Amino acid sequence: MTEESPKKSPLKAFTSFIRKEFLPVLTDLRLAIILLLIIAGFSIIGTVIEQGQSVAFYQENYPESPALFGFLTWKVIIILGLDHVYRTWWFLSLLILFGTSLTACTFTRQLPALKAARRWKFFDKPRRFQKLALSAEFDVEKDDSTSIQNLTEILQKRRYKVFQEDNNKIYARKGIVGKLGPIVVHIGIVVILLGSILGAMTGFMAQEIVASGDTFRVKNIIDAGPWSISQVPKDWSVKVNRFWIDYTSTGDIDQFYSDLSVLDEDGKEVDKDTIYVNHPLRHKGVTLYQTDWGIAAVKVRVNKSPIFQLPTALLDTGGKGRLWGTWIPTKPDLSEGVSLLARDLQGTVLIYDAGGKLVSTVREGMSVEVNGVTLKILEVVGSTGLQIKADPGIPVVYSGFALLMLGVVMSYFSHSQVWVLQKEANLYVGGKTNRAQVAFEGEMVEIFEQINSQSKGEAEKSLVSTV
Numbered sequence: 001m002t003e004e005s006p007k008k009s010p011l012k013a014f015t016s017f018i019r020k021e022f023l024p025v026l027t028d029l030r031l032a033i034i035l036l037l038i039i040a041g042f043s044i045i046g047t048v049i050e051q052g053q054s055v056a057f058y059q060e061n062y063p064e065s066p067a068l069f070g071f072l073t074w075k076v077i078i079i080l081g082l083d084h085v086y087r088t089w090w091f092l093s094l095l096i097l098f099g100t101s102l103t104a105c106t107f108t109r110q111l112p113a114l115k116a117a118r119r120w121k122f123f124d125k126p127r128r129f130q131k132l133a134l135s136a137e138f139d140v141e142k143d144d145s146t147s148i149q150n151l152t153e154i155l156q157k158r159r160y161k162v163f164q165e166d167n168n169k170i171y172a173r174k175g176i177v178g179k180l181g182p183i184v185v186h187i188g189i190v191v192i193l194l195g196s197i198l199g200a201m202t203g204f205m206a207q208e209i210v211a212s213g214d215t216f217r218v219k220n221i222i223d224a225g226p227w228s229i230s231q232v233p234k235d236w237s238v239k240v241n242r243f244w245i246d247y248t249s250t251g252d253i254d255q256f257y258s259d260l261s262v263l264d265e266d267g268k269e270v271d272k273d274t275i276y277v278n279h280p281l282r283h284k285g286v287t288l289y290q291t292d293w294g295i296a297a298v299k300v301r302v303n304k305s306p307i308f309q310l311p312t313a314l315l316d317t318g319g320k321g322r323l324w325g326t327w328i329p330t331k332p333d334l335s336e337g338v339s340l341l342a343r344d345l346q347g348t349v350l351i352y353d354a355g356g357k358l359v360s361t362v363r364e365g366m367s368v369e370v371n372g373v374t375l376k377i378l379e380v381v382g383s384t385g386l387q388i389k390a391d392p393g394i395p396v397v398y399s400g401f402a403l404l405m406l407g408v409v410m411s412y413f414s415h416s417q418v419w420v421l422q423k424e425a426n427l428y429v430g431g432k433t434n435r436a437q438v439a440f441e442g443e444m445v446e447i448f449e450q451i452n453s454q455s456k457g458e459a460e461k462s463l464v465s466t467v
Helices: 008-025 029-048 055-061 075-081 080-089 088-116 126-131 145-155 177-202 396-411 437-466
Strands: 134-139 161-166 169-174 204-211 221-224 236-247 252-263 269-277 281-283 284-300 309-313 323-330 338-341 348-352 358-363 368-370 373-390 414-421 424-431
Touching: 008 029, 008 088, 029 080, 029 088, 055 075, 055 088, 075 080, 080 088, 080 177, 080 373, 088 177, 126 414, 126 424, 134 236, 134 437, 145 161, 145 414, 145 437, 161 323, 204 236, 236 284, 236 358, 236 373, 252 281, 252 284, 252 373, 269 281, 284 323, 309 323, 338 373, 338 396, 348 373, 358 368, 414 437, 424 437
Parallel strands: none
Antiparallel strands: 134 424, 161 169, 169 414, 204 221, 204 373, 236 252, 252 269, 281 284, 284 309, 284 373, 323 338, 338 348, 348 358, 368 373, 414 424
């Protein structure tokens, strides 16, 4: 009878499976490339498809008939989460899997390779030099250590770190930083992934349309991570001191500005800046961008009445530009009134009667007689469109990019190794490198020439002393 082999414990069987089956797949370069391409593809989708918009926006821009590309409709976008790609569970899972693959590759391949590169490797047999692509053999005096000493000096002058054993063996290396480069690259990519995950889980984005002179708190959040509650400001608000637009000589918009003040809970100003496109205000990790504008209201006076601030509404022009309008009563019982239209903040408004007939065109500060009353246009009040974002992962991502660039630069350094063995009257020299092969060959040829010249010099001295 044959004895049955003892069964492995479940823990040992699982460990063996991880080591022999799972890790080789996880650390495979092909898997990393595939994951990177998939992540890049979904990132492109997240850039092309507007993120964080309302369902009505997607219904209008991605209708079911006709569907974009024959399949991309608003329902597909909502169901797959393409309206918030970077916060979906599947995108975050891809990032985690990619980061795990890089981390496993670092520990199972890159670190052992670095450890092996740092070991001292002496060659003790001449036949080992035959396996090197660059090697040479020289005749020297038997038991003469001068050649070894000269070679040590030659290599040290070329910035090699030299290790010596038994006065007849040398191992020299330089460019060990080149072996460290891929590890730093992997660390940089993992840090970038961690920063992306942190931003997706804790960041938020809000949009606010605020009239000039108003104060607001961040409330209209359109996209937020599940742990973003701590990032939404609760102890400070923002006042729009003034909003204005600079126009060109042709009447086109040149730039629009918002003068903002950050107020604490007591209404005290703690920060202030004038923002415009590409110049945001940053306060306590929250960034306020200038993104849009509008007309919030019109200030008017009818005869000698108090000043009325009447809100305006954006009208549907069928894609022919933006136009805001409001209705102004000219009788106390609201039985009569006029319509007021404004296209921009240059101060010109159009006044129409109840029949849709143009009554007058006036500017800010001017008055007009209409329906038996004097209507004075005091001010067209602008509103600023602000995008408010918080992304705690941005500093982490920037740090990862810095590490990535540093690792790429480090990877360009060649890791070169040279071995020397003196055995009886023969001196064996050889080396290899992992990149820049042509430059290394030139360096080795120069070393061989220096050895030859020194050997001839020693031979001439010996001949002179004998004579």
